[in-house]
Amino acid sequence: MSLVIRDAEPADGLAMGEIHVAAWRSAYAGIMDPEFLARRDPVAVGERWTASLRGDGATGGEPAPWARLVAALDGRVVAMAAIGPARDEESDIPRAQLWMLNSHPDAFGTGAATALHAEVIARLRERGETRAYLWVARDNLRARRFYEREGWAGDGGAHVEELGGVPVAEVRYVRDLCARTR
16 A cells, blocks of 8 residues: 655646545535535536646635645545645634645545644644644534544634535634644
8 A cells, every 4th residue: 555645736636526525425414414515516626626726716815725735545646635824813823724634435544644634734844833723513523533633632712614504513623733642
């Protein structure tokens, strides 16, 4: 088994769309509207990823990401992550944010997400960041266990994000990037 972590390229866009949709369908089952999840089109999402990775299209006022990474297992892209500056305006939060980390359900248990996460942490450290935060759906227990195992902890921050027309409660996790886990 060969696992490679690298920067995402436009050619990865369609695979990223497949991962994004499959990960959402798995993670948000029972949390989000099932019809919304069923309507998510992996090809359309992938085309948006391709355009974004090429630098095409508007960012919707979002800051540019610092890195978009993928994990390729035996040549197949199976997980993806994005990091960037904080997208929240609170003054007491870290200035670095893990925007997303998604793994295709077929890759659960392969170590791809763990290796990808390790590279995310390394990239943030290389930038000189000492702390980072992320938002995770409160009811996404699998993701919460993953992040907790990787050294993230809830800091009491919470909000409700509307996803697919459904309010989804999210909790904020923070991690000291100087601390080593495991």
